[in-house]
Amino acid sequence: MQRQKIIAANWKMNGNLALVDTMTSELNSITFSNNVKVVICPSFVYLSALSVKIANENIKLGAQNFSEHASGAFTGEISADMLNEISASYVIIGHSERRSVFGETDIEIAKKVKVALANNLIPILCIGESEAERVEERTNAVLSKQLQPVIDEIGIESFKDVVIAYEPVWAIGTGKTASPEMAQETHQFIRQFLAKSNAVIAEGVSLLYGGSVNAANSEELFAQADIDGGLIGGASLKVDEFKIICSAAQGS
Ligand code: PGA
Numbered sequence: 001m002q003r004q005k006i007i008a009a010n011w012k013m014n015g016n017l018a019l020v021d022t023m024t025s026e027l028n029s030i031t032f033s034n035n036v037k038v039v040i041c042p043s044f045v046y047l048s049a050l051s052v053k054i055a056n057e058n059i060k061l062g063a064q065n066f067s068e069h070a071s072g073a074f075t076g077e078i079s080a081d082m083l084n085e086i087s088a089s090y091v092i093i094g095h096s097e098r099r100s101v102f103g104e105t106d107i108e109i110a111k112k113v114k115v116a117l118a119n120n121l122i123p124i125l126c127i128g129e130s131e132a133e134r135v136e137e138r139t140n141a142v143l144s145k146q147l148q149p150v151i152d153e154i155g156i157e158s159f160k161d162v163v164i165a166y167e168p169v170w171a172i173g174t175g176k177t178a179s180p181e182m183a184q185e186t187h188q189f190i191r192q193f194l195a196k197s198n199a200v201i202a203e204g205v206s207l208l209y210g211g212s213v214n215a216a217n218s219e220e221l222f223a224q225a226d227i228d229g230g231l232i233g234g235a236s237l238k239v240d241e242f243k244i245i246c247s248a249a250q251g252s
Helices: 017-028 044-053 080-085 096-100 106-118 131-135 139-154 156-161 180-195 199-204 218-222 239-251
Strands: 005-010 036-041 059-063 090-093 122-127 163-166 207-210 229-232
Touching: 005 090, 005 163, 005 207, 005 239, 017 044, 017 059, 017 239, 036 090, 036 239, 044 059, 080 106, 090 106, 106 122, 106 139, 122 139, 131 139, 139 156, 139 180, 156 199, 163 180, 180 199, 180 207, 180 218, 218 229, 218 239, 229 239
Parallel strands: 005 036, 005 229, 036 059, 059 090, 090 122, 122 163, 163 207, 207 229
Antiparallel strands: none
C-alpha cells in the first residue's frame, strides 16, 4: 500500500522572518510527488507569516504544540481554533522536549491528540526512548507505554488520521542517528504494536523517523520499509540541506 510520505520541519525555538522568506521561496517552486507532504512547523510567532507565503499544495503548515483547552485563562497558550484560523493543518504533540522540559505526561499527550483530531488538525505524535532505556533493552516497553494511552483515548480506528514520529531521545540534536536497520526494526515494532489492535489501520499509518536526520543519511533511512519520512530539527533550518532531505522522500 502507498502510505503518505511526510517530511516535517521542526524549527523548535529557532528561525526568523528571513528564514520564512527563503524557505518558502525555495520550496514553493518544487514539484513534489502526489504522496509527499512537507510540513513546516515554525514557532507560533511565524505561523501567520508562513501561512501567507506557502504557495504549493504539497506544503502544509504545522504547530509545535497547542493547548488541549478551547479558550480562556491559559496565559501563554494557543488553541486549536487559533491554529485553524491561520490554516495550520498539523500539530506536533508530545515531542520529547515537551515531555522532559515541560513535564507533559502520556495522559495529557493522549488528550491533546484527541482534541487535535476533534478540530481537524493532524497530530504528529512523538514517541521515543532515552539512551538508558535503549541500553537496558526497554525500548519496546517504553514505546508501548507511550502509545497505549493514546489508543485508549481515541480508539485505534482514529489512527487513520494520526502520524507517528519515532524519535529516540539520544538521537535528537546529538548527531547520533539510529542506524537505518535499528530505526527500521523499531518502526516495525511500532506498526506491529498497532496491528495488534487493527492490522489494516496499522498498515496505513505514516511512521516518521526523527533524530539527527540530515542530507547524508536521509535517503537510506527513508528507503526502509516502515519509515515513511522524517521529523527534522536542526537540518530543517538549512534550506539547501532541507531540500535534499525532501527529495530523498520523493524517491523512497
Ligand atoms: P534533530 O531534531 O533533527 O535536530 O535531531 C529532531 C527533533 O527534535 O524533532
